[in-house]
Amino acid sequence: MTGLVDRILGLPGWLVLIVAGLIVFAEDALFVGFVLPGETAAFLAGAAAKIGNASLAGVVIVVIVAAIIGDTVGYELGRHAGTRVLEWRLFDKRRKRLDDAQEFLGRRGGSAVFLGRWIAFFRAVMPFLAGTSRMHYLKFLGYNAAGGLAWGATVTLLGYAAGASYARVEKVFGRDAAIAVTGIVVVALIVWRVRKHRADRRSDVGSDD
Numbered sequence: 001m002t003g004l005v006d007r008i009l010g011l012p013g014w015l016v017l018i019v020a021g022l023i024v025f026a027e028d029a030l031f032v033g034f035v036l037p038g039e040t041a042a043f044l045a046g047a048a049a050k051i052g053n054a055s056l057a058g059v060v061i062v063v064i065v066a067a068i069i070g071d072t073v074g075y076e077l078g079r080h081a082g083t084r085v086l087e088w089r090l091f092d093k094r095r096k097r098l099d100d101a102q103e104f105l106g107r108r109g110g111s112a113v114f115l116g117r118w119i120a121f122f123r124a125v126m127p128f129l130a131g132t133s134r135m136h137y138l139k140f141l142g143y144n145a146a147g148g149l150a151w152g153a154t155v156t157l158l159g160y161a162a163g164a165s166y167a168r169v170e171k172v173f174g175r176d177a178a179i180a181v182t183g184i185v186v187v188a189l190i191v192w193r194v195r196k197h198r199a200d201r202r203s204d205v206g207s208d209d
Helices: 001-010 015-028 040-050 056-081 089-108 109-115 120-132 137-173 176-209
Strands: none
Touching: 015 040, 015 056, 015 120, 040 056, 040 120, 040 137, 056 120, 056 137, 089 109, 089 120, 109 120, 109 137, 120 137
């Protein structure tokens, strides 16, 4: 994490936008989220905006647009490739989670597209599954756009807020300490998301009973 933070925060503004946009896009379109969550890139791009390496407005716009377009590509891949892609070995170790995502989509419909954006694994596969299930594109697009807008703005602004801490710590204690603070904030965000996901799952189980 330290190496990634150091690299992204040290990039020039135009490159921050390109890297963040490509990772967010590829996460949803090409399942790159299994390796590097787009949320991490968006968060760090927001932090880079705070310390002056990029435009906040530019980061927010790029992340949101990349998220929406990436989801659309994932949807089209699912629509045209269908079950063939689901047979890839890539999914063998994640078969149970993939089944959970399909079941979640079946129960929640379009809202699963919106809610799935806030969970890393679902974010990577939900657009594809929506396409595979032949969800009407306009319905998918509406939930996709709403999710991309809310998620993109939230994550980048959280990164921007963390960037303020990074800048203050760096000024007083140096770059290593600043990176450590940013890493702590990232971990805190991940822990919060995991707990929220578990709470949501418990709520879903309770409602099914």
